[in-house]
Amino acid sequence: MSFVVAIDGPAAAGKGTVSKAVAAHFGFAHLDTGLLYRVVGRVALEKVGPALDEAAVIALSTKVSEADLARDDLRTAAVAQAASKVAVIPEVRTALVEFQRKFAARAGGAVLDGRDIGTVICPNADVKLFVTASAEVRAQRRYQELADRGENTDFETVLEDVKARDARDSDRTVAPLSAASDAIRIDTSEMSIKDAIAAAIAAVDSKHG
Ligand code: CDP
Numbered sequence: 001m002s003f004v005v006a007i008d009g010p011a012a013a014g015k016g017t018v019s020k021a022v023a024a025h026f027g028f029a030h031l032d033t034g035l036l037y038r039v040v041g042r043v044a045l046e047k048v049g050p051a052l053d054e055a056a057v058i059a060l061s062t063k064v065s066e067a068d069l070a071r072d073d074l075r076t077a078a079v080a081q082a083a084s085k086v087a088v089i090p091e092v093r094t095a096l097v098e099f100q101r102k103f104a105a106r107a108g109g110a111v112l113d114g115r116d117i118g119t120v121i122c123p124n125a126d127v128k129l130f131v132t133a134s135a136e137v138r139a140q141r142r143y144q145e146l147a148d149r150g151e152n153t154d155f156e157t158v159l160e161d162v163k164a165r166d167a168r169d170s171d172r173t174v175a176p177l178s179a180a181s182d183a184i185r186i187d188t189s190e191m192s193i194k195d196a197i198a199a200a201i202a203a204v205d206s207k208h209g
């Protein structure tokens with residue numbers, strides 16, 4: 001039997017950590033769908049160049065495989081920006097739909113996190129969560145994460161990056177970032193990660209008898 005948990009929200013809201021913890025708690029598989037867009041963005045930066053020619057990017061997006069998601073060069077700020085640029089191209093989104101729906105349909109349950117899981121990819125998900133936080137809190141977390149990984153950056157730059165991606169993700173015409181009407185909202189601005197995970201597990205528990 002499949003059981004789908006859809007977790008959406010803006011950049012660096014804590015979706016990844018919450019999703020991994022929910023998946024581990026219930027024994028579900030986890031797909032970070034942002035990685036799909038990051039793979040396309042990364043390969044596009046390498047092969048197509050910063051101008052991101054649309055036709056070439058669309059062709060690349062049809063070739064994303066599970067193995068690509070394990071690349072260790074997907075978490076940089078440059079790749080995040082490239083990902084959000086390729087993610088506005090409708091054909092790129094379409095090319096990635098099947099991969100995500102197949103993952104969601106696997107037996108044993110799945111958690112998918114992203115921007116449009118509860119609205120477009122899995123509108124019939126068993127549980128939908130929308131994990132969010134203020135832009136400043138999200139930028140602080142992302143800044144810490146990048147600094148810990150040795151990336152040379154400053155808080156103001158990261159905040160600008162987060163805001164630019166928020167605007168691009170929310171304003172695009174196809175599958176914009178938005179909470180599904182039946183999503184449970186978890187604002188992690190003033191929550192510890194432990195409390196955010198507990199809230200998410202409780203929400204899933206109430207539906208997963
Ligand atoms: O980790 P973070 O929240 O910063 O970003 P991500 O989830 O890895 O996503 C990177 C970019 O991919 C986002 O800014 C979106 O533009 C795009 N994305 C999307 O459009 N739809 C998804 N389901 C997931 C990511």
